Structures are given as C-alpha cells and as structure tokens.
Amino acid sequence: MVWIKFIVTAALIVLAANQLAKYGDVIAIRTRLSGMFIGVLLLAGATSLPEVLTSISSLQQNTPNLAAGNLLGSNTFNMFLLAVLDMANHNQRILRKALLKHALTGSLAMVMIGMVAFFMLANLDLSIGWVGVxxxxxLGFYVVAVRIIQGNAAPAPQTQEEDLPVDGKLPSLRAGLIGFGLAAAALVVVTPIMVESANEIAVLTGLGTTFIGTTLVALVTSLPELVTTLAAAKIGATDMAIGNLFGSNMFNMFAVGLTDMFFTQGRFLAAIDPSFLLVAMLGLLMTGIGVVGNLAKLEKKLWVIELDALALILLYFGGMYLLYLRG
Incomplete structure (x- = not known):
C-alpha cells in the first residue's frame, strides 16, 4: 500500500511540475526574456520547487536527512541528466554546443556546493535567531550569483523558443501566471503525502532516510528537470536545457539555506548526517565535469556517448553504490 501511495503521489508531483515548467515557458515567451536567463532562473526555480517543498515537508515530519538527501542528491541527478541529454542528442555534440555560455553558471553552482560542503565540515556554531550564519x-551568495549572471548575460541571438509567434494559440501572460500558481498549489498539497510515504519506505526497507532521500526522493523531485530538459532540447533550446540543469544545482544549494529557515531545532547543516559530505562532494565533482564538458574540445566518443558524459554516468552510479554500502 505504501508503494502505491508513493508512486501515485510521485506521478502527481511530476505532472504538476511539468505544468509548472509549461507555464514558465509561457511567461518566458510573453515577457521575452532570454532563453539562458529563463533556464537559469525561472525554469530552474520552477522545476526545483518540488525539492524545496519536499525538504520543508521532511522537516515538518522530523526527518532532516530526507531533506538533505533530496537537495544534495538532486545535484548529482541533474548532472546525470546532462549525460542523458547527450545520449538523446547523439547526432549533435550537445555538451560542446553551449560553449562558454554556461561556464559561469556551472562555476557558480560549484562554488555554492563547495560552500555547503565546507560549512558541513567547519560546523560553525553561529546563529542569528534560529537560523545558522x-x-x-x-542565501546571500545566491543573490550575488544571480546578479553576476544577469550582469554577464549579453544579448544573445534569439533562440527558437523565443522566435515562436505570440498569437492566439499561446496562452496570455495572465493565463500563464494563473496556471503557474495553480500547479505550485497542487505541489504544496501533494508533496507532504509523498514525503510521508518515503519515510515509511525507508523504515520498511531498512535503507534509512539518508539513502532513500538521496536516491528515490531525489529521483522523483528531479523528474521534472528530465522532462523539461529533453523537451527544451527537442525544440533546439539547448541554452534553456543546459541552463536549467546548472541553474537547478544553484537553486538546490539556495534551498539548503532556505530550509534552515524552517528548521527551528538548531542549525540545519549541523543536524544532518555526516555521510552527506560524500553526496555533496559527488555533486561538486559531477558539476565540475559538466563545466569541463562545456569548455574542453574533446572529440572522442565511445559509441554514441561522449567521454565526459560517460564519466558522469559512471560517477553517479558509483557514488550511489558507495552511499548504499555506507548505509
């Protein structure tokens, strides 16, 4: 019964998040913002909303490890999606096509993941109210990072999704905002039920909330990124697709700080299991490989997959196996 509840709620979360991304795209077209900027900010924020709501719900159910596993595990899964994106577009050199456009976003994501890992190790016992310094x-660095991205987003050639005609077939900006809000509301209702069932699965299987949060829950909350990324790549919007993944990693680390706002028993980073350092470092390594994949002129392929994409796949499954052994 618990597995049925988990699968049904997971499907509803993916459906609602896909609608969130769809109406986010409407907002992008109607406001005529750049594909890269929308991918990094609005789309990344929209597709990462399940992670945020899942983490907050996990705290309300007194399982901070599930919250941490969800956010840090989503970083690794997002980079795994870069490899999926490469295999789905094996006729193009998708990881090279973006060139330098996403090196800044990826680098800032690496800095934020590194900050989280550093603060987990440093264990700074400083707080303002109940929120850790x-x-x-x-949170402050995320705001700075967004300003840096915005300041360096030079006017780029219009991508295909931005060239779509704004006519009667496209919902209005008002309809886009209403649809976006309704999809977000649906996530707020369904997410706590999914978290509750994930907790029950962790107990029943004996795998614990650390492993379940990093794998099963992170997979569910990252499925919107998968669907949105493949859909964006299919219409040729590689800026939006890749920006969504790197931007989601930035937003996930912002969500780590945001989660602390809802954790009233102390500092959130001090409450989670030290084994999450492995997950954090795995996310850092994979994001680094993703950045290298955007910069390096690697011409070799192994069948239909680029070598850096293969490295992402091997790191992801190897890291999950190590986490399983530690659990």
Whole structure:
C-alpha cells in the first residue's frame, strides 16, 4: 500500500511540475526574456520547487536527512541528466554546443556546493535567531550569483523558443501566471503525502532516510528537470536545457539555506548526517565535469556517448553504490 501511495503521489508531483515548467515557458515567451536567463532562473526555480517543498515537508515530519538527501542528491541527478541529454542528442555534440555560455553558471553552482560542503565540515556554531550564519551566507551568495549572471548575460541571438509567434494559440501572460500558481498549489498539497510515504519506505526497507532521500526522493523531485530538459532540447533550446540543469544545482544549494529557515531545532547543516559530505562532494565533482564538458574540445566518443558524459554516468552510479554500502 505504501508503494502505491508513493508512486501515485510521485506521478502527481511530476505532472504538476511539468505544468509548472509549461507555464514558465509561457511567461518566458510573453515577457521575452532570454532563453539562458529563463533556464537559469525561472525554469530552474520552477522545476526545483518540488525539492524545496519536499525538504520543508521532511522537516515538518522530523526527518532532516530526507531533506538533505533530496537537495544534495538532486545535484548529482541533474548532472546525470546532462549525460542523458547527450545520449538523446547523439547526432549533435550537445555538451560542446553551449560553449562558454554556461561556464559561469556551472562555476557558480560549484562554488555554492563547495560552500555547503565546507560549512558541513567547519560546523560553525553561529546563529542569528534560529537560523545558522552558514545558511545566511549561502542565501546571500545566491543573490550575488544571480546578479553576476544577469550582469554577464549579453544579448544573445534569439533562440527558437523565443522566435515562436505570440498569437492566439499561446496562452496570455495572465493565463500563464494563473496556471503557474495553480500547479505550485497542487505541489504544496501533494508533496507532504509523498514525503510521508518515503519515510515509511525507508523504515520498511531498512535503507534509512539518508539513502532513500538521496536516491528515490531525489529521483522523483528531479523528474521534472528530465522532462523539461529533453523537451527544451527537442525544440533546439539547448541554452534553456543546459541552463536549467546548472541553474537547478544553484537553486538546490539556495534551498539548503532556505530550509534552515524552517528548521527551528538548531542549525540545519549541523543536524544532518555526516555521510552527506560524500553526496555533496559527488555533486561538486559531477558539476565540475559538466563545466569541463562545456569548455574542453574533446572529440572522442565511445559509441554514441561522449567521454565526459560517460564519466558522469559512471560517477553517479558509483557514488550511489558507495552511499548504499555506507548505509
């Protein structure tokens, strides 16, 4: 019964998040913002909303490890999706096509993941109210990072999704905003039920909330990124597709700081299991490989997959196996 509840709620979350991304695209077209900027900010925020709501719900059910596993595990899964994107577009050199456009976003995501890992190790026992100073620094850096991206987003050639005609077939901006809000509301209702069932699965299987959060829950909350990324790549919007993944990693680390706002028993980073350092470092390594894949002129392929994409796949499954052994 618990597995049925988990699968049904997971499907509803993916459906609602896909609608969130769909109406986010409407907002992008109607406001005529750049594909890269929309991918990094609005789309990344929209598709990462399940992670945020799942983490907050996990705290309400007194399982901070599930919250941490969800956010840090989503980083690794997002980079795994880069490899999926490469295999789905094996006729193009998708990881090279973006060139330098996403090196800045990927680098800033690496800095934020590194900050989280550093603060987990440093264990700074400083708080303002109930919120840790480490979390406030993470939140502050995200704001700075967004300003840096915005300031360096030079006017780029219009991508295909931005060239779509704004006519009667496209919902209005008002309809886009209403649809976006309704999809977000549906996530707020369904997410706590999914988290409750994930907790029950962790107990029944004996795998614990650390492993379940990093794998099963992170997979469910990252499925919107998968669907949105493949859909964006299918219409040729590689800026939006890749920007969504790197931007989601930035937003996930912002969500770590945001989660601390809802954790009233102390500092959130001090409450989670030290084994999450492995997950954080795995996310850092994979994001680094993703950045290298955008910069390096690697011409070799192994069948239909580029070598850096293969490295992402091997790192992801190897890291999950190590986490399973530690659990």
């Amino acid at each position: 480490d979390s406030l620094l993470i």
